[in-house]
Amino acid sequence: MVVMNRKKYKQLRVIVALFVGAIVGLAVVRDSYLLSIAGVLTGMVFMVLVRSTAKIRTDERELTIQEKAARMTYAIFAPTIGMAAFFLLLPSKGGFSVFSKGEWLYIESLGMIFAYLTLFLIALYAISYHFFSRRLGGGGNEE
Amino acid sequence: MKSKLKVYRAMHDLTQEQLAEKLEVTRQTIIAIEADKYLPSLSLAFKMANLFKVNIEDIFKYQGDDNEY
Numbered sequence: 404m405v406v407m408n409r410k411k412y413k414q415l416r417v418i419v420a421l422f423v424g425a426i427v428g429l430a431v432v433r434d435s436y437l438l439s440i441a442g443v444l445t446g447m448v449f450m451v452l453v454r455s456t457a458k459i460r461t462d463e464r465e466l467t468i469q470e471k472a473a474r475m476t477y478a479i480f481a482p483t484i485g486m487a488a489f490f491l492l493l494p495s496k497g498g499f500s501v502f503s504k505g506e507w508l509y510i511e512s513l514g515m516i517f518a519y520l521t522l523f524l525i526a527l528y529a530i531s532y533h534f535f536s537r538r539l540g541g542g543g544n545e546e
Numbered sequence: 547m548k549s550k551l552k553v554y555r556a557m558h559d560l561t562q563e564q565l566a567e568k569l570e571v572t573r574q575t576i577i578a579i580e581a582d583k584y585l586p587s588l589s590l591a592f593k594m595a596n597l598f599k600v601n602i603e604d605i606f607k608y609q610g611d612d613n614e615y
Binding site for chain 2: 408463
């Protein structure tokens, strides 16, 4: 198995992304859906093959940074989008005439999308938290 | 946590890049550990100790303030 460090893997990923981008660009110019799908699929298959045949050496500090960044992203994104959903849904429930006429219906729709997105995000976090908690030995009753 | 990695690296005449290669991490990780900005995992600490043939406590000195990492 080929050992590849993270830097080389990232470089390869950029090259593949550029290739896929070029193919999709060409597909847009030629107005061909098939070409764009083929380009994206080729890129995906290539990356899957690389990941399965090469051992990618990940740096633990990088993983720590990713964990912290993910935690911060969640901590910022979830309340922001939740609050946005609340404020977008608030007027429609308040009975304001302009909203009751349906002229601003899209705001309510956007609020609903944001609300479900928040719920999905929280549910996903809870599920992944539970999964990793079990995987890392928590939740058992053994003494 | 106070690290003496730089001292041991100098004693073994290794560059940051060479040490990073031996420990299978990036040079940035070595820099961060030497600057006491990153606390390595237990497995990496063991790898270092094995490489320099010393105990982990010889490389890292606990100062009771590692919650910030």
